[in-house]
Amino acid sequence: MAAEPNELRDDVLNGLQLSTQLERVWRTPSGLVGALMSVDHKVVGRRYILTAFAFLLLGGILAILMRVQLAGPEKTFLSADKYNQVFTMHGSTMMFLFAVPVMEAFAVYLVPLMVGTRNIAFPRLNAFSYWMFLFGGCFLWISFLFNVGPDVGWFSYVPLSSLQFTPTKRADVWAQMITFTEVAALAVAVEIVVTVFKLRAPGMTLDRIPLFVWAMLVTAFLVMFAMPSIMVASTSLILDRLVNTRFYDSSSGGHPLLWQHLFWFFGHPEVYIIFIPGTGMVSAILATFARRPVIGYPVVILSLIATGFLSFGLWVHHMFVTGLPQLGAALFTASSMLIAVPSGLQIFCWLATLWDGRPVYRTPLLFVIGFIVIFVLGGLSGVMVASVPIDTQVHDTYFVVAHFHYVLIGGAVFPLVGAVYYWFPKIAGRMLSERLGRWNFWLAFIGFNVAFFPMHILGLIGMPRRVYTYTADMDWAHLNLVSSGGALIFAFSFALLLANVVYSLRKGALAGDNPWDASTLEWATSSPPPPQNFDRIPVVKHRDPLWADSESLPVVAGLSAERREVLLTSLAEAEPQIREASPEPSIWPLLAAIATTIFFIGSIFTPWAVLWGTPPMAVTLIGWFWPTGSKEDEE
Amino acid sequence: MTWPLAACAGRQSALDPQGLQSDQIRHTLFIFLIVAAIVWTAVVIVLGVGLLRRKRTADQPLDLHQSFEQRSGRVILALGIATTVTVLGLSLVSYAGQRTVFAKDEKAHTLKIIGHQWWWEVRYEADSPHQSFVTANEIRIPTGQPVKVELESADVIHSFWVPSLTGKMDLIPGQKNELQFTAKNAGVYRGQCAEFCGIQHAHMALAVIAMSPDEFGRWRDHENQSANSPADQLGKQGEALFRARGCALCHNISGTLAGGQLGPDLTHIGSRATIAAGTLPNTPATLGAWIADPQHIKPGNLMPKMPLQSDELIAIIHYLEQLK
Numbered sequence: 001m002a003a004e005p006n007e008l009r010d011d012v013l014n015g016l017q018l019s020t021q022l023e024r025v026w027r028t029p030s031g032l033v034g035a036l037m038s039v040d041h042k043v044v045g046r047r048y049i050l051t052a053f054a055f056l057l058l059g060g061i062l063a064i065l066m067r068v069q070l071a072g073p074e075k076t077f078l079s080a081d082k083y084n085q086v087f088t089m090h091g092s093t094m095m096f097l098f099a100v101p102v103m104e105a106f107a108v109y110l111v112p113l114m115v116g117t118r119n120i121a122f123p124r125l126n127a128f129s130y131w132m133f134l135f136g137g138c139f140l141w142i143s144f145l146f147n148v149g150p151d152v153g154w155f156s157y158v159p160l161s162s163l164q165f166t167p168t169k170r171a172d173v174w175a176q177m178i179t180f181t182e183v184a185a186l187a188v189a190v191e192i193v194v195t196v197f198k199l200r201a202p203g204m205t206l207d208r209i210p211l212f213v214w215a216m217l218v219t220a221f222l223v224m225f226a227m228p229s230i231m232v233a234s235t236s237l238i239l240d241r242l243v244n245t246r247f248y249d250s251s252s253g254g255h256p257l258l259w260q261h262l263f264w265f266f267g268h269p270e271v272y273i274i275f276i277p278g279t280g281m282v283s284a285i286l287a288t289f290a291r292r293p294v295i296g297y298p299v300v301i302l303s304l305i306a307t308g309f310l311s312f313g314l315w316v317h318h319m320f321v322t323g324l325p326q327l328g329a330a331l332f333t334a335s336s337m338l339i340a341v342p343s344g345l346q347i348f349c350w351l352a353t354l355w356d357g358r359p360v361y362r363t364p365l366l367f368v369i370g371f372i373v374i375f376v377l378g379g380l381s382g383v384m385v386a387s388v389p390i391d392t393q394v395h396d397t398y399f400v401v402a403h404f405h406y407v408l409i410g411g412a413v414f415p416l417v418g419a420v421y422y423w424f425p426k427i428a429g430r431m432l433s434e435r436l437g438r439w440n441f442w443l444a445f446i447g448f449n450v451a452f453f454p455m456h457i458l459g460l461i462g463m464p465r466r467v468y469t470y471t472a473d474m475d476w477a478h479l480n481l482v483s484s485g486g487a488l489i490f491a492f493s494f495a496l497l498l499a500n501v502v503y504s505l506r507k508g509a510l511a512g513d514n515p516w517d518a519s520t521l522e523w524a525t526s527s528p529p530p531p532q533n534f535d536r537i538p539v540v541k542h543r544d545p546l547w548a549d550s551e552s553l554p555v556v557a558g559l560s561a562e563r564r565e566v567l568l569t570s571l572a573e574a575e576p577q578i579r580e581a582s583p584e585p586s587i588w589p590l591l592a593a594i595a596t597t598i599f600f601i602g603s604i605f606t607p608w609a610v611l612w613g614t615p616p617m618a619v620t621l622i623g624w625f626w627p628t629g630s631k632e633d634e635e
Numbered sequence: 636m637t638w639p640l641a642a643c644a645g646r647q648s649a650l651d652p653q654g655l656q657s658d659q660i661r662h663t664l665f666i667f668l669i670v671a672a673i674v675w676t677a678v679v680i681v682l683g684v685g686l687l688r689r690k691r692t693a694d695q696p697l698d699l700h701q702s703f704e705q706r707s708g709r710v711i712l713a714l715g716i717a718t719t720v721t722v723l724g725l726s727l728v729s730y731a732g733q734r735t736v737f738a739k740d741e742k743a744h745t746l747k748i749i750g751h752q753w754w755w756e757v758r759y760e761a762d763s764p765h766q767s768f769v770t771a772n773e774i775r776i777p778t779g780q781p782v783k784v785e786l787e788s789a790d791v792i793h794s795f796w797v798p799s800l801t802g803k804m805d806l807i808p809g810q811k812n813e814l815q816f817t818a819k820n821a822g823v824y825r826g827q828c829a830e831f832c833g834i835q836h837a838h839m840a841l842a843v844i845a846m847s848p849d850e851f852g853r854w855r856d857h858e859n860q861s862a863n864s865p866a867d868q869l870g871k872q873g874e875a876l877f878r879a880r881g882c883a884l885c886h887n888i889s890g891t892l893a894g895g896q897l898g899p900d901l902t903h904i905g906s907r908a909t910i911a912a913g914t915l916p917n918t919p920a921t922l923g924a925w926i927a928d929p930q931h932i933k934p935g936n937l938m939p940k941m942p943l944q945s946d947e948l949i950a951i952i953h954y955l956e957q958l959k
């Protein structure tokens with residue numbers, strides 16, 4: 001768009017005038033409708049984070065129900081049917097409604113701030129993706145509460161999930177919920193990639209991007225390449241169930257293993273979609289509290305990228321006992337084990353950083369230390385699982401349950417809780433209580449290990465997964481009881497986290513802009529950040545701008561102060577290119593999400609929904625993209 | 636060599652191998668365990684020392700030791716190479732183990748196992764139909780001789796897993812898998828379905844009974860025979876009821892008019908140790924409880940509840956008890 005000669009630019013205003021002016025331009029409209037229209041990445045990101053944590057709470061409650069049922073032999077706390085629904089909902093909630101969304105949610109909040117821009121790319125798509133996530137999650141949970149919760153596992157293997165063996169709507173509910181989260185996850189991935197490639201502050205060359213942002217960039221690419229696979233899988237499943245196609249029916253030329261290949265081609269990268277953001281959080285926290293930049297910055301980035309590539313080459317290790325050719329299986333053993341190399345390199349970089357640093361032992365760092373101890377163990381048991389002969393014994397046993405909880409909780413949830421302590425001051429403007437934080441950490445660390453370590457042994461002495469009961473003569477009772485006790489302690493640590501958040505929101509010490517004396521750009525703005533993020537777009541000359549330019553950041557001037565504008569920069573060198581309008585708040589993303597939800601849910605019950613469901617979607621999308629000239633253009 | 640974990644061994648344990656294959660797997664497992672223990676301990680020690688050594692001058696931000704950065708770069712590179720060599724070495728160890736575990740022997744005894752929701756059909760097939768017979772949930776094999784099981788599924792995916800003898804292998808509709816193993820010692824080894832297969836996945840167990848080749852031969856000859864005719868009046872009444880009440884629609888009893896194929900073959904049910912796929916010991920009381928209300932013991936299983944008078948139930952139990 002052409003610059004108006006008399007346009008108000010940010011270089012003619014002084015500090016306070018500029019802040020007030022930009023705040024007026026960028027703020028979310030007031031009132032309920034205004035809140036529903038918000039396209040501010042911070043507002044959407046905060047909602048995203050809160051919703052994902054709400055699902056964590058729900059998934060955690062299910063975990064406790066399972067641990068109560070399994071605490072002793074032949075308990076009747078849950079029926080077989082209920083137990084199967086509960087473990088399916090636990091897995092689906094944790095993977096699709098908590099782990100991936102919460103990581104993307106942190107990215108939605110933090111990445112624009114960390115790269116020094118005013119909003120995420122495609123903010124309306126961002127709002128839309130949040131609503132899709134919310135509606136999909138609620139749909140799944142409401143179904144569960146009405147006893148139509150899925151009960152065939154979060155992996156939904158065919159033919160068990162086919163119409164013949166699951167004639168109720170339960171598997172349809174699951175498959176459609178997958179579609180919702182696919183839409184949400186893919187949309188955010190696209191936004192992250194464009195934000196990182198095009199909206200970085202001037203001077204933030206590729207080798208000055210914060211490690212957390214790098215991690216989210218790699219994650220976004222993984223999402224874009226992995227999600228289509230499950231999209232094909234779940235759509236084929238729905239078609240098999242609703243319109244009688246035969247993709248997975250071996251009696252009509254389909255094959256059940258097709259599902260497993262498609263599912264795990266998504267499902268294994270999925271683990272890294274969850275883990276890589278965790279490593280990004282670790283790098284951010286570690287640098288701040290070790291009081292030095294992470295050693296081996298290029299090594300860490302190359303490791304992230306290598307992990308991303310390798311993660312697509314090892315899905316078959318989930319299928320070693322399906323009767324695939326032996327030599328092929330052995331090659332997947334090697335490729336699965338090789339992923340230990342980039343993961344190991346990152347660990348070595350962090351250890352070196354701590355070794356050379358001057359660690360400040362605050363709660364976020366404690367969680368990072370806990371992460372290293374737990375995750376390394378989980379990684380090593382992963383090397384075992386990757387071996388074909390060992391896998392034939394431990395596959396689908398509690399050994400694997402132990403392994404992936406060490407990887408996912410150690411590799412993602414510990415960094416995530418550390419990240420909550422670390423970024424809460426930025427998001428809320430107040431500090432979390434350090435005392436409660438320490439209790440939180442130690443209870444989590446001890447509770448986690450007591451809950452999950454015994455499962456390694458349980459698996460080796462023969463306890464299969466996904467059984468709702470076992471008999472006393474199997475000798476599994478004691479370890480299960482210990483594990484259930486640990487699970488309660490672990491759950492209590494999350495209650496402490498919740499209490500800490502609730503308490504500190506009102507009573508916590510005021511944070512100030514940069515309470516940890518950290519080095520990245522999100523700490524250069526106030527806490528919580530104003531709607532426009534930065535009054536003037538910073539210019540980045542160092543990898544750790546706030547440490548190198550401790551006095552004041554250089555800035556670039558010339559963006560409009562009377563309408564929403566972001567600065568586009570070049571891909572590699574981040575040289576300023578053009579000013580670009582950023583969308584105004586709009587109700588259409590919400591309406592589009594509602595229409596899409598009606599379409600998808602309707603299609604479960606009648607194929608005609610595909611016909612009558614499309615016009616409302618079309619209307620809302622037209623409304624969304626309707627070109628609106630700005631006032632300046634009309635004048 | 637004794638291993639501390641072997642103390643944890645139970646009836647269905649990978650740590651207490653009784654077969655050639657499970658022995659090999661445990662061997663591979665322990666090599667991996669030792670390497671893992673060494674690596675984890677080393678990491679935790681480096682982490683601990685790194686956190687505790689000198690430097691209590693905290694809070695003073697970063698002084699960037701470029702020299703340390705370069706030196707640690709070399710250390711990191713060396714560790715990366717060491718990691719690569721280690722995982723490649725472990726891959727070779729794994730492959731060697733895999734070759735042994737999956738080695739094929741052409742002379743193996745062959746039997747076919749078909750997975751059902753939620754029980755195991757076991758077919759001993761021979762060239763002559765007179766030498767072929769079918770049983771359920773209990774598999775008898777000779778010790779010291781390789782056994783090949785051919786695995787198929789009648790409905791959903793199941794997984795055949797007897798940890799004491801070897802690792803698992805899936806039973807997949809539309810696909811034939813196979814698994815070979817050799818039991819070293821006589822004994823009863825419990826197995827359990829390892830792939831989630833629906834509501835009663837937890838109650839889909841089986842027993843592998845390894846016996847000396849002579850005993851196995853005798854058992855096999857016996858199994859080839861049709862079912863005993865009931866010896867007494869009550870038994871005869873039971874047999875008639877078995878047909879009249881619809882049991883025979885699903886269950887087969889060789890040598891009688893009962894020829895159902897949907898449920899387990901009951902030709903020699905009286906000689907089996909358990910009923911309902913390892914769920915209950917086979918006693919008149921449990922058998923009666925099972926027939927009277929199968930949905931109570933395994934909710935969701937595919938056996939319907941038949942309206943039976945108590946005297947009818949007694950007759951049927953009496954009949955089945957005699958089928959040895």
